[in-house]
Every structure is written in structure tokens, then in C-alpha cells.
Amino acid sequence: MDxxxxxxxxxxxxKGLNRRSFEDKLIANAQRRLKHCxxxxxxxxxxxxxxxxxxxxxDMDAAWEAxxxxxxxxxxxxxxxxxxDKDAMLETAKTYLHEKLSTARTFKVEAxxxxxxxxxxxxxxxxxxxxxxxxAFPNLSVDVHNPELTVHLEVRDYAAFVHADPEPGAGGxxxxxxxxxxxxxxxxxxxxxxxxxxAKRGLALDMVHFFSYPYTSPEAKDKVIELARxxxxxxxxxxxxxxxxxxxxxxxxxxxxxxxxxxxxxxxxMRIACRVAYRVGAGALVTGESLxxxxxxxxxxxxxxxxxxxxxxLRPVVGMDKEEIVRIxxxxxxxETSILxxxxxxxxxxxxxxxxxxxxxxxEAAEANLDIEAxxxxxxxxIERIQVNP
Ligand code: ATP
Ligand code: MG
Numbered sequence: 568m569d570x571x572x573x574x575x576x577x578x579x580x581x582k583g584l585n586r587r588s589f590e591d592k593l594i595a596n597a598q599r600r601l602k603h604c605x606x607x608x609x610x611x612x613x614x615x616x617x618x619x620x621x622x623x624x625x626d627m628d629a630a631w632e633a634x635x636x637x638x639x640x641x642x643x644x645x646x647x648x649x650x651x652d653k654d655a656m657l658e659t660a661k662t663y664l665h666e667k668l669s670t671a672r673t674f675k676v677e678a679x680x681x682x683x684x685x686x687x688x689x690x691x692x693x694x695x696x697x698x699x700x701x702x703a704f705p706n707l708s709v710d711v712h713n714p715e716l717t718v719h720l721e722v723r724d725y726a727a728f729v730h731a732d733p734e735p736g737a738g739g740x741x742x743x744x745x746x747x748x749x750x751x752x753x754x755x756x757x758x759x760x761x762x763x764x765x766a767k768r769g770l771a772l773d774m775v776h777f778f779s780y781p782y783t784s785p786e787a788k789d790k791v792i793e794l795a796r797x798x799x800x801x802x803x804x805x806x807x808x809x810x811x812x813x814x815x816x817x818x819x820x821x822x823x824x825x826x827x828x829x830x831x832x833x834x835x836x837m838r839i840a841c842r843v844a845y846r847v848g849a850g851a852l853v854t855g856e857s858l859x860x861x862x863x864x865x866x867x868x869x870x871x872x873x874x875x876x877x878x879x880x881l882r883p884v885v886g887m888d889k890e891e892i893v894r895i896x897x898x899x900x901x902x903e904t905s906i907l908x909x910x911x912x913x914x915x916x917x918x919x920x921x922x923x924x925x926x927x928x929x930x931e932a933a934e935a936n937l938d939i940e941a942x943x944x945x946x947x948x949x950i951e952r953i954q955v956n957p
Contacts, residue, residue, distance in 0.1 A: 569648045570627055572618040572634055573730060576611065577641040577738055590616075592741040593639045599803060600637060600957065604630040613681075616640070635734070636800040638767050639741035642733030644719075648726045651685060656720050657696050659729045661703060664718060667731050668700060673710035676700065678720040685722045692720060740769030742803055747771045748881065749844040750853035751836060752791055752807065754909055757855030757884055759794045759901040760892050764883040765853045766802040773847045774805055774955075775840045777812040782916075787909035792953055797901050799957040808843050809951040812836075815942050816916050823933045826922040829863045831933060833872045835943070841876040842947050851879045857892065858885050862921040871930055 576593065590611045597618065601607045605625030609618050618634060620627065627645070634643055649659040660676075661668070668674070676697035678689040687695070700718065701707055721728045750762040752774040766772055776791045788809060795807050815835050823831055840852050856864045863872075873880050884892050896902035922929075 571620070571646050571648060571728070572627075572631060573644050573646050573728070573733070574616040574618065574634060574637075574640045574736065575642040575733055576614050576616060577639055577736070578740060589639070589741060589744060592744045593637070596639070596741050596743070596803065597634065597637055600633040600800075601630055603957070604633060633800065634736075636737050637741075638737050638739035638769070638801060639744075640736035641738055643736050644730040644733040646719075646721075646728040646730035648728055651682065651722055651727045653687060653692060653695055656692070656727050656729055657699050659727075660696060660700060660718050660720070663729055664716075664731055667716050668704045668718075669706065671707060671714075671716035673714045674700070674707050674716040674718060675709060675711045675714045676718045676720065678722070680722045682722050682724055692722070696720060737767070737801065739767035742766050742769060742801075743771040745769035746851075747773065747847060747849040748851040748853050749773045749775055749808075749840050749847065749849045751840055751855070752776050752795060753855070754787055754790050754794065754905065754907075755855065756889075756896050756902065756905040757857060757860075757892055759798055759855075759905060760895045760899070761853055761855040761881075761883050763798050763801055763895070763899050763901075765881055766798070768883075770851075770853075772802050772805060772853070773843065773849060774807040775810060775836075775843050776807055777810050777836055777839075779813045779816055779916075780811070782813060782816070784909060790904060790907055790909050792955060793904050794901055795955045796957075797904060798899065799955055801899070804957060805955045806847075807953045807955055809953060810839055810843075810946050811949045811951075812946065815946060818937060818942060820916060822936045825918045826920050827925060827930065827933050828916060828918045829921045830868055830871055830925060830930065832916070833863055833868070834875045834930070834934075835939075835946075837872050837876040837880070838939070838943050839946055841878055842943065843950070844878055849878075851881050852876065853881045853883070855884055855892075856882045857887055857889070860889070862923055865923060867924050871925065 594609050597609045606621040607618055647659050647663040649655045676693040678693040680689050717732050719730050748770045750772045752758045762772055774795050778788050795805050799805055819828055819831050
């Protein structure tokens with residue numbers, strides 16, 4: 568009960584007049600992520616957000632883990648509350664930060680007062696506590712410029728808080744502040760990373776997955792649901808729209824030139840994702856495409872897939888090398904699941920010689936054989952929606 572989490576807000580403090588709505592969004596997101604950890608009071612003051620447990624049943628470790636993944640927070644620390652008294656703060660520092668104080672070689676104390684009626688100035692308070700800690704921990708010497716450990720003392724209206732340096736937060740902007748997008752989630756490495764990156768920039772996401780049963784197995788679908796679940800600690804709860812894609816693929820294989828198969832299939836993916844986007848009120852699509860990675864990820868292929876959909880297509884990993892994408896996948900914990908060896912709907916029907924640059928009119932000619940609207944309607948009608956919770 569006497570421990571709280573302090574969070575430093577990121578870019579949103581720069582947003583001037585919008586600041587209030589940014590903070591409100593962040594507080595709402597925090598509150599939702601904290602639900603499974605107990606009952607908390609969350610509020611912000613002077614670009615710091617306070618997460619206070621309402622009773623002793625709160626799981627502070629779980630809350631800490633949840634807040635480390637909250638987009639919009641640049642730094643966070645656990646702080647111990649105590650009486651607004653110089654010796655109470657000293658004793659709290661000695662016990663609460665005992666391990667850090669015993670192992671650091673250099674330190675300083677920084678004090679802040681929101682309560683201006685406190686009888687000492689910030690400098691006097693820092694000097695007093697710093698001097699006493701110096702005496703109590705012989706391993707420590709003072710370094711005001713580049714200390715290993717900074718002991719922070721904050722005298723606020725109703726209590727004082729003691730904490731060490733903040734740890735890095737998730738950064739970015741609060742999820743939802745930038746609107747909603749539909750992310751095309753395959754079972755690969757790239758699309759979970761792309762989704763995570765756009766959520767980090769403040770987008771709420773719906774996932775679309777194209778499923779080619781029986782060419783791809785139920786395990787392949789479970790893997791995608793698991794990938795969605797793995798990013799919910801950052802993105803919040805998600806809906807995965809599982810689109811039955813087999814009929815469209817069989818239709819393409821039956822009636823279209825094999826070398827155009829991939830690009831035609833991807834145009835259907837975009838059309839269907841776009842329809843899902845209209846339905847859920849999303850303003851963009853997200854894909855894990857990276858320029859030049861495979862035949863369907865050239866500029867001209869992107870032009871042709873983008874042409875069937877009037878929403879912007881966000882491709883956050885477009886300029887990244889595979890290694891860079893893998894590094895993020897490992898950091899966010901999706902990599903090990905992504906590399907599980909289940910077939911993807913794209914690999915099942917891969918043409919032997921995909922056309923890199925279709926001629927003008929070629930795509931339209933191939934599609935002229937198809938009842939595009941009917942195929943899209945039927946796929947959309949049979950979407951299975953799966954809720955994925957953190
Ligand atoms: P990933 O690692 O994300 O699977 P990839 O390198 O395998 O990407 P492609 O298979 O060409 O590349 O897919 C490019 C993008 O198209 C994916 O990042 C994803 O956004 C989308 N996509 C591909 N297959 C599917 C699918 N079955 N369901 C939903 N989206 C898909
Ligand atoms: Mg793939």
C-alpha cells in the first residue's frame with residue numbers, strides 16, 4: 568500500500584492543447600491494463616503519472632510489468648511513500664534502496680518539493696539526506712554529474728516519496744490516440760513487429776488473418792492467435808478477424824495465370840482487409856512488408872496491391888533489414904512463436920516463377936475472369952471473430 572509507481576510521460580507532454588486528451592487516454596489505457604492486478608488509482612500531475620494501489624491485495628509486481636509495456640510512458644520507477652519528514656525520508660531511502668545503496672560506488676540525492684510549506688528547501692533536504700547516506704554507506708562517494716545511483720526525494724501534498732532512477736518505459740504514444748487500423752497478421756516474423764510498431768505510434772488495432780483450411784492446419788491458426796495474444800500487453804485487447812481464404816485461392820489457381828497468382832491473391836487480401844477496416848471504423852491498413860524481401864514486395868507490386876484499396880497502407884518495416892526486424896521480434900517476445908514451422912497460406916500456393924513486373928493491363932485481364940465482388944462478399948460474410956485478451 569505504501570509503494571506506488573511513478574511514470575514519466577513521453578512526447579505527449581509536448582502536445583500543448585491536446586495534452587489533456589493524451590493524458591486521459593493514457594490513464595484509461597493504464598487502468599485497463601491494471602485490471603488483473605487489483606484496484607488502482609491512476610492520475611497525472613505535472614507530466615508525472617501516479618499509479619497507486621488502493622489496498623494491500625494489489626499485485627505490484629504484475630502492475631510494474633504491465634506499466635513497462637504501456638505506450639506513452641518514457642520512464643518509470645517504483646517509489647516508497649513515507650511521512651513528509653527529513654528523517655522518515657532518510658530511513659525509507661536506507662531500507663527501500665538498501666541493495667542499490669550498498670552496491671553503487673557513486674551517488675547523489677535529488678529533492679523536489681511540490682509542497683512549498685515543507686520547512687527545508689530542496690537543496691537543504693538533499694544535502695541532509697545525502698550526508699547521512701554517505702556516512703551510512705562507506706562504499707559511496709558523491710558525484711553530482713554522473714552518478715551511478717540517484718536517490719530521488721519528492722515532497723508532495725499528502726506524502727513524500729523515495730525512489731531510484733527511472734527505468735526506460737515503452738515510449739511511443741498512448742494506444743488509440745491516433746485512431747484505429749487493421750493489421751494483416753500472418754504467422755511470420757514481420758507482421759507482429761509491424762503491428763507492434765504502429766500500436767507504439769498510438770494506433771488501436773484489429774487483426775486480419777487469411778486462413779486457407781485445409782491447406783493450412785488449425786495449428787497454423789492457433790499460432791496466429793498466440794502471436795496476437797503475445798502483443799496484447801502492448802496493444803491491449805484485440806479482435807482477430809479470421810478470413811476463410813481457400814475458395815479465393817482455388818478460384819485464382821483455376822482461372823488465372825500462375826505467375827500472377829501472388830499479386831492477385833494479395834489484391835484480394837487488401838480488398839477484404841479494407842472491408843474489415845470500414846466495418847470497424849479503421850483509417851488505415853498495416854502490413855509487415857519490407858522492400859525487396861520477396862517477389863511480392865517490390866515497389867511495383869506494392870503499387871498494384873495498394874491500387875485496390877483507398878486507405879493508406881502503413882508498412883513500418885519497409886526500410887528495415889531482416890536482422891533489425893528480428894531484433895524487435897525477440898525484444899517483444901514474438902520471435903520464438905513466429906518461427907514455429909507451420910505453413911502459411913502464401914507458401915501453399917507459391918508460383919514457381921512469380922512475375923516481378925506485370926505488364927499494364929495484365930492484372931486487369933486476369934481479374935476479368937473473376938466475380939470479385941461475390942468472392943469478397945462471401946469471404947467477409949464468413950469471417951470468424953476471435954477476441955484475444957492480455
Ligand atoms: P511475415 O513475416 O509478416 O509473414 P513475410 O516476410 O512472410 O511476412 P509475405 O508472406 O509476403 O511476407 O507477407 C507480407 C505481408 O502480408 C505480411 O507481413 C502480412 O502483413 C501480410 N500477410 C501475408 N500473409 C498473410 C495472412 N495469411 N494473413 C494475414 N496477412 C498476411
Ligand atoms: Mg508470411
